[in-house]
Each structure stands twice: as structure tokens, then as C-alpha cells.
Amino acid sequence: MHNQVSKMMEFVARCAEPDKLRQIAKNAEAGGEPSLALAARLRLYEVLPAEKPGTLEHAVWQSIYALEDVLKQERGKTILLARTRQKIARHGEVRCVADLVTGPPSDGFQMLLDRDMLDLSFEAVALKFPDKFEQTTLDAARSRLDAVGYSA
Numbered sequence: 001m002h003n004q005v006s007k008m009m010e011f012v013a014r015c016a017e018p019d020k021l022r023q024i025a026k027n028a029e030a031g032g033e034p035s036l037a038l039a040a041r042l043r044l045y046e047v048l049p050a051e052k053p054g055t056l057e058h059a060v061w062q063s064i065y066a067l068e069d070v071l072k073q074e075r076g077k078t079i080l081l082a083r084t085r086q087k088i089a090r091h092g093e094v095r096c097v098a099d100l101v102t103g104p105p106s107d108g109f110q111m112l113l114d115r116d117m118l119d120l121s122f123e124a125v126a127l128k129f130p131d132k133f134e135q136t137t138l139d140a141a142r143s144r145l146d147a148v149g150y151s152a
Contacts, residue, residue, distance in 0.1 A: 005036055012040050016047045041069060045120065056129045060093040063120045067108045070115060081108075097122045098137045105144060118150045 008024065015021055021044040028037035046053070049061035064081055071079035087096045100106055100122050112121045123141035126133050133141075145151070 005033055008036055009039055012036070012043050015043060018044055018048060021047070041066075042117075045069070056097075056125065056132050057093050059125045059128060060088070060097060060122070063108075063112075063122060063125060066117060066120045067111060070111050094132050097126055098133055101126050101137050101144070102140045109144070113148055113150075118145065118148070121145075124150075 008028075012021065012024060015024075021040045025037045025040035025044070028034070028040060045062045045066045048065045049058045051057035051061055064084060068079060068081055084096060084100075087099070100108075106122075109118075109121050109123065112118050118124055123144050126137055126141040127145070130138055
């Protein structure tokens with residue numbers, strides 16, 4: 001069984017098809033393979049954004065897709081982060097991240113913390129792109145992450 005999981009992990013790392021990744025995650029959860037399910041979901045969040053990988057915009061959309069997927073898992077139906085999406089449409093990714101990071105901790109931050117996925121939080125995104133944000137935003141992001149014992 002371990003050999004099969006290893007082969008699936010290798011497949012997941014190369015797969016760029018969202019439907020296949022969703023199915024692998026679902027099957028892995030049903031089969032008691034949480035590490036494979038998590039790997040498939042994380043890869044899904046990597047391939048979903050239309051923005052260029054390695055950009056701030058890609059990282060922001062990875063975070064949004066991750067949170068929307070977590071909400072779907074919890075509530076059994078598709079939940080879009082409508083206010084976040086609207087704010088990005090109006091003001092762009094940088095301002096949206098800055099506003100959320102400098103405000104009170106969001107439900108999304110807690111959800112990602114609970115799932116050991118803080119590297120997808122807007123706080124971690126801000127720290128990955130320090131040249132895009134003001135120092136107050138970076139300080140707020142670092143402070144919030146430090147408070148929960150996360151080191152970026």
C-alpha cells in the first residue's frame with residue numbers, strides 16, 4: 001500500500017488537472033490517506049489560479065482557492081469569498097492583502113491555522129513579496145504569524 005501511495009504522490013506532484021486532483025483528494029480521504037489528500041489539495045491550489053506562478057497575484061488566488069475549498073469541505077456546498085473577490089476587482093490584490101493583514105485576524109486565517117496551511121495565508125503571502133507592501137503591513141503580518149508560532 002505504501003508503494004502505491006508513493007506513486008500517487010509522484011503523480012500528484014506532476015498533475016495539472018483540477019478534476020483529477022479533486023478526485024484523488026476525495027479518494028485519499030475516503031481511504032484513510034490524509035497526507036495524500038492534503039498533497040492533492042495543495043497541488044490543486046497551485047494549478048487553479050490563472051495568474052503566472054511565482055507572482056503575488058498567483059499566491060493571492062492560491063489562498064482564495066484554498067479557503068473556498070476548506071469552506072466547501074466544511075459546509076458541503078460551494079462558498080465563494082465574494083467580498084474578497086469584489087475587493088480585488090475594485091482595488092487589486094496588494095490593497096486587499098494589506099487591508100486584511102492590518103485588520104483584525106480573519107476567519108480565513110484561523111481556518112488555515114487549524115489545517116496547518118498558514119503558508120497560504122495572506123500574512124505569509126505578504127512576507128513572500130515584501131517589495132509590494134508597506135512596512136506596517138509586513139510588521140502586522142509577521143506579528144500575527146509569530147503570535148501563533150509560525151515562522152515563514
